[in-house]
Amino acid sequence: MHHQITKDAFMNEIKTNDYRWQPKEYSQKLSEYRIAIKNGATGRDAAEKIGIPRATLRMWDSPIKTSFDETTSHFLQSDVGYSFLHKILIPAMLTFVIPGHCGIRKFCRWLDISGLSDFISSSYGTWQKVSKNIAKIVLKFGKKTQDELSKKMLYKEISIAIDETFFPKICLVGIELISGFILIEKFSEKRDAASWELAALSSIQGMNIKVIQVVGDQAAGIISYAKKNLAHYSSDLFHMQREISKGGSLALSSQVNSAEDILENEKNYLEKLIQLKNEQIKNNSLSPSDIYKIDEKITAIENIIKNSNIFYDENKIRQEKFKESLMNISNIYHPIDLETGKRRGVSLVEADVRANIEIIRAIFLEANLGESSHKYLEKAERVIPYFLSSIKFFSEMSNSIIKSFNMSKREEYYFQSYLLPAAYLKRMAKKERAKEKKLMLEKARELDAIGIKIFTKNVNEILFAAKNTADIFQRSSSAVEGRNGHLSLKHHSLHKISEEKLAVLTILQNYFSISDDGSTAAERFFSQKHQSLAEYVVKNIPPVPRAYAKKDIQN
Numbered sequence: 001m002h003h004q005i006t007k008d009a010f011m012n013e014i015k016t017n018d019y020r021w022q023p024k025e026y027s028q029k030l031s032e033y034r035i036a037i038k039n040g041a042t043g044r045d046a047a048e049k050i051g052i053p054r055a056t057l058r059m060w061d062s063p064i065k066t067s068f069d070e071t072t073s074h075f076l077q078s079d080v081g082y083s084f085l086h087k088i089l090i091p092a093m094l095t096f097v098i099p100g101h102c103g104i105r106k107f108c109r110w111l112d113i114s115g116l117s118d119f120i121s122s123s124y125g126t127w128q129k130v131s132k133n134i135a136k137i138v139l140k141f142g143k144k145t146q147d148e149l150s151k152k153m154l155y156k157e158i159s160i161a162i163d164e165t166f167f168p169k170i171c172l173v174g175i176e177l178i179s180g181f182i183l184i185e186k187f188s189e190k191r192d193a194a195s196w197e198l199a200a201l202s203s204i205q206g207m208n209i210k211v212i213q214v215v216g217d218q219a220a221g222i223i224s225y226a227k228k229n230l231a232h233y234s235s236d237l238f239h240m241q242r243e244i245s246k247g248g249s250l251a252l253s254s255q256v257n258s259a260e261d262i263l264e265n266e267k268n269y270l271e272k273l274i275q276l277k278n279e280q281i282k283n284n285s286l287s288p289s290d291i292y293k294i295d296e297k298i299t300a301i302e303n304i305i306k307n308s309n310i311f312y313d314e315n316k317i318r319q320e321k322f323k324e325s326l327m328n329i330s331n332i333y334h335p336i337d338l339e340t341g342k343r344r345g346v347s348l349v350e351a352d353v354r355a356n357i358e359i360i361r362a363i364f365l366e367a368n369l370g371e372s373s374h375k376y377l378e379k380a381e382r383v384i385p386y387f388l389s390s391i392k393f394f395s396e397m398s399n400s401i402i403k404s405f406n407m408s409k410r411e412e413y414y415f416q417s418y419l420l421p422a423a424y425l426k427r428m429a430k431k432e433r434a435k436e437k438k439l440m441l442e443k444a445r446e447l448d449a450i451g452i453k454i455f456t457k458n459v460n461e462i463l464f465a466a467k468n469t470a471d472i473f474q475r476s477s478s479a480v481e482g483r484n485g486h487l488s489l490k491h492h493s494l495h496k497i498s499e500e501k502l503a504v505l506t507i508l509q510n511y512f513s514i515s516d517d518g519s520t521a522a523e524r525f526f527s528q529k530h531q532s533l534a535e536y537v538v539k540n541i542p543p544v545p546r547a548y549a550k551k552d553i554q555n
Helices: 007-016 023-038 043-050 054-061 070-077 079-097 104-114 124-152 193-204 220-228 237-282 288-332 346-366 371-381 384-404 409-429 434-452 459-470 478-494 499-511 521-526 533-540
Strands: 004-006 156-166 170-176 182-188 209-216 232-235 552-554
Touching (some): 023 043, 023 079, 043 054, 070 079, 079 124, 104 124, 124 521, 156 220, 156 478, 170 193, 182 193, 182 499, 193 209, 193 220, 220 232, 232 237, 232 384, 237 288, 237 346, 237 371, 288 346, 346 371, 409 459, 499 521
Parallel strands (some): 004 552, 156 209, 209 232
Antiparallel strands (some): 170 182
C-alpha cells in the first residue's frame, strides 16, 4: 500500500528530488541501488555510495500502482527499460504525430490506455516539447544529409513536375519524376516565372543536376520558367482531357439521363394503363368503345416508348463514343505503341489526336451542345503542339544518348527499334491492370530478346541507357497533384502549416517514407544510401521525463 503524505510535502519532495535527475540518470541510479540492496548492502550504505539521499532512492524504488506484473514493472523502471521505451516512443512520435496522422493528445491518451504512463510522462506539455525537439532534429538531419549526398552526387539530368497549391497562401511544389524526390516545396507570394526561378535555385543549390524538362499545366508562369531555363516544357495530358471533359461530359450525361427519365415515365404510364384496363374489363365496367379508345392510347404510348428507346440509344451511343475518343487520346499520346512496341513519330501522333478531336467535335454538333462546350474543345486543341513537341524532344534525346555510345548504324537500329521500346513498355506496364500488364511485359521480353543479341559489349550499360531514355518521356504531373492533395489534407487537419512544419513534412517524405522496394526518395534521387532518420532522431533527442511515482495524497 502506498504511504500517505500531505500534498505540500509531496510537492516539496518532487521539487527537491525528482527535478534534479534526468530520466536516464534516474534509471541508472535506481538500478545501482537495487543491485546494491540485492548484494546485501543496507539502504543507508547504498545511498551513501551512490550519492543520493536514502529517502529519494526509497521513493524511486517504492512499488508503482500499475497493470503490469512486477517483473515487467521493474524492467520498465530500469535503465534498460527506459532505453527500450525511448526507442519505441520516439519513432512512434516521428511516424504518427510529426506527419500529422494523429495529434499529441491522442498520443498521450494512448500512453494512458497502454499503462506506459505509469513509467513515462504522458502530459501534453511534455510531448509538445518533444514534438518541437523532434522537428528541430529533423530539419538538422535534412540539411546535413542533403549536403553530404550532394557532394558525392554524380551529374544528373532530370525531369520535374511542378504546380502550385493554396491553403490559402501559395505553395510552390516541384517533384523529380523518376525518384519522387521533392525538390521544391516553399511558400511564395506569387506563382510567376521569377517566383519559380527563386524557389528552384534555393532548393537545388549545391546539387550536381540540370533540369532538362518541366511538366505542368498551362499556367503562364510554369511555361515561362521552363523556357527561361532552356528546359523542355511538357504539357500535362490530364489538363487537356479535363478541358474536353468539362465541355462534354456533363452535357452528354444530362441528355442521357433526360432520355432515360422520359422512357421510364412512359413505361410506367403504359404499365398502369394496361393494369387499369384489365381491372375494368374484369369488373365489366368498360364498353367496347371504351376498350377501343384505351387500346388506341396504349398504341400511341407504345410508339412513344419506341421512339424514346431510339432517342435514348442515340444519346447513350454518343456518350460512349465521347468517352472512347477521350480515352483514345490518352492511349495515342505515346512515343511507343503500347500493343506492338513500334515507334510513333510526330506526324502519326498528330494525325491520331486530331482525328479523335474531330470525332468529339462532331459529337458536340450532333448533340447540339452550346458555344461554351466548343470553347473548351478549342482550348484543349491548343495543347496539341506541346504534345508534338514532347514527342520530338524524346526522339532528340534518344538520338543524343545513342551518340554517346558510338554505336554502329545496325546497333542504333536495334536500340531504337527493340531495346528502347522494351524499356518503355516495362515502365508503362507498372500502371496497367493485370491483363494489359501481362501482355505488355510479354511484348517487352520479346523485344529485349531480339535487341540484345546484337550487342556484345557494355550490355548492362546499354540496357541501363535504354531505361533512362524511356524515362525521359513524361506526360503527367500526377505526382505533384497528389502531393498537393496531401498538403491540403494536412492544412485541413492542422488548420495552418508553418514554414517550419512544411520543411519537416518535405524531409519526412524525402528521407523517411519508403517505397515497395524499401528505398527512400532521397536514395533513389542521389543513388546513395543515407543514415536512418529514425535512428538519428532517437540518438539526438533529449530524454523524456519519467512519470512521478503515484502516491495517495491527502488534501
